[in-house]
Amino acid sequence: MNDPAAKPRVTITYCTGCNWLLRAGWMAQELLQTFQTDLGAVTLVPGEIGGIFEIHVDDALIWERKRDGGFPDVKELKSRVRDQINPKKDLGHLDRG
Numbered sequence: 001m002n003d004p005a006a007k008p009r010v011t012i013t014y015c016t017g018c019n020w021l022l023r024a025g026w027m028a029q030e031l032l033q034t035f036q037t038d039l040g041a042v043t044l045v046p047g048e049i050g051g052i053f054e055i056h057v058d059d060a061l062i063w064e065r066k067r068d069g070g071f072p073d074v075k076e077l078k079s080r081v082r083d084q085i086n087p088k089k090d091l092g093h094l095d096r097g
Contacts, residue, residue, distance in 0.1 A: 007040030008085045011056045013047045020053055021046075027055070027077060034078055038085055057084040 010031055014024040021044070028042040047053075053065035055077070062080040063072050072080065075094045082089050 004040040007038065008057050009040045010042045010081060011045055011054075012042070013045040013052055013054045013056075015050055015052050016046045017050055018053075023071065024053075027072075027074075030074055030077065031081060034091070035081065035085065038089070055080075057081055060084055 010028075012024045012028060014020040024044050028044060031039065031042050051065065053063075053071065054061060055063040055072075057080075062084060063077070065071060078091055078094055082091060
């Protein structure tokens with residue numbers, strides 16, 4: 001699957017009033033580094049709702065700050081994305097321990 005448009009897309013919606021852009025950007029960078037050839041895009045979306053922090057893979061909501069209790073650590077984030085796009089993918093040291 002070489003066409004980026006055909007690959008899964010991650011969207012991170014963050015609260016601008018809460019200054020969560022850096023957190024969202026860091027998470028995007030982590031995902032792009034880990035899933036270099038598996039993702040079509042990682043998009044950052046400034047949220048219009050106070051306190052919003054949501055992560056979608058295509059149409060699936062995989063993280064919601066209020067529902068899931070804060071922010072995901074990098075292991076949880078990568079595991080949830082992996083489980084949506086390629087459950088058999090080995091995440092190396094993150095899958096061990």
